[in-house]
Ligand SMILES: Nc1ncnc2c1ncn2[C@@H]1O[C@H](COP(=O)(O)OP(=O)(O)O)[C@@H](O)[C@H]1O
């Protein structure tokens with residue numbers, strides 16, 4: 023780690039900022055506008071428009087086809103066209119044609135899925151380093167990822183030393199590193215945000231900038247609410263909660279490395295670089311505290327719920343333990359487990375149950391002998407998030423009032439002990455209307 027270097031920023035650019043040559047030119051002018059932007063973390067080129075495909079998705083397609091022994095040349099030529107097109111439009115020779123040939127051969131000989139997926143960031147990093155005349159740093163040499171997908175602490179020294187020169191500009195591709203055996207390993211999807219945070223911590227950076235296509239964290243998903251209000255400031259805990267519950271602007275695990283050492287984060291808009299975006303901090307300023315009751319509303323409509331009812335369940339020691347044991351035994355992670363005296367529900371991502379709900383319910387019946395068991399294959403969860411909710415009476419009443427006014431039936435309610443969020447479950451078909459009703463209640 024290099025904590026004595028206070029004047030560098032890590033600037034992560036997401037796929038939307040790298041989608042085409044026009045976007046890359048914006049990126050360059052952002053980097054040139056402030057000499058503190060020394061450590062550049064690119065994702066792979068994203069979608070240029072709604073009908074386009076992310077490079078990372080094309081790479082997964084190629085790998086999948088190659089594994090089946092099928093022809094992957096049409097997806098692969100789209101990757102080649104995009105990268106060589108960028109090289110020629112920007113007038114830079116980063117040697118990508120040879121690298122792409124290597125990738126084709128690697129796919130044919132059966133490289134790992136992580137290796138294949140990581141090449142979008144790798145090639146984009148090579149391109150940017152050549153174009154910006156910066157030093158390319160391969161994360162495979164200095165970002166170590168554990169078996170469960172988290173950063174290994176040895177990374178702080180390894181990467182800190184690799185990024186040590188305060189005068190140099192570095193390009194460190196996002197999304198991947200290596201595992202304990204030295205093989206390429208990726209984070210989960212959206213993981214370049216994690217790399218940015220890891221680099222900021224390892225380099226002792228003053229600020230972690232995360233450049234995307236919206237002006238920071240918006241109070242709701244812009245695909246559901248028309249022009250939601252941007253947040254000037256949120257806490258690490260609030261954005262993690264929002265991200266986990268569906269605000270895809272930031273990876274939900276990206277806050278841990280910077281939060282632990284107090285490096286502030288700034289989400290900015292590549293398409294509106296003068297907008298100050300959202301600042302993510304440990305504590306909200308007095309101005310923010312006086313202006314907001316909630317940080318925002320986020321949600322996802324891809325959950326399923328199993329509810330088990332049994333008379334006098336509260337007297338049966340270990341009932342919930344055995345219920346969760348059935349999930350564990352089937353390798354199914356759960357998201358929430360709200361309960362009342364005689365019933366308990368488990369909420370899991372719907373994909374886990376798609377083809378084995380019946381089998382799981384049979385096992386629950388055998389293990390717990392419930393009076394009732396109910397399975398809802400699709401349910402939406404919506405989180406109303408805010409540090410201040412614990413100190414503000416009446417927030418829950420306003421949430422439920424807004425949903426009632428919209429004629430939306432609440433299927434479950436869950437509030438964590440931290441009172442950082444209230445979670446409500448509604449039918450998947452009510453999801454958008456529920457988000458709009460709650461946003462309308464608090465923001466207007
Ligand atoms: N609450 C929210 N605030 C901001 N963006 C959100 C929110 N919820 C969902 N999004 C979506 O996240 C997108 C940005 O994330 P992403 O596509 O991963 O960007 P990038 O390519 O820059 O990494 C936005 O375009 C927006 O559609």
Ligand SMILES: N[C@@H](CC(=O)OP(=O)(O)O)C(=O)O
Pocket residue numbers: 035036037038065066068076078079142196197210211212213214215
């Ligand atoms: N390219 C990877 C990693 C990433 O973080 O991308 P983005 O910054 O475009 O969300 C993905 O698509 O998952």
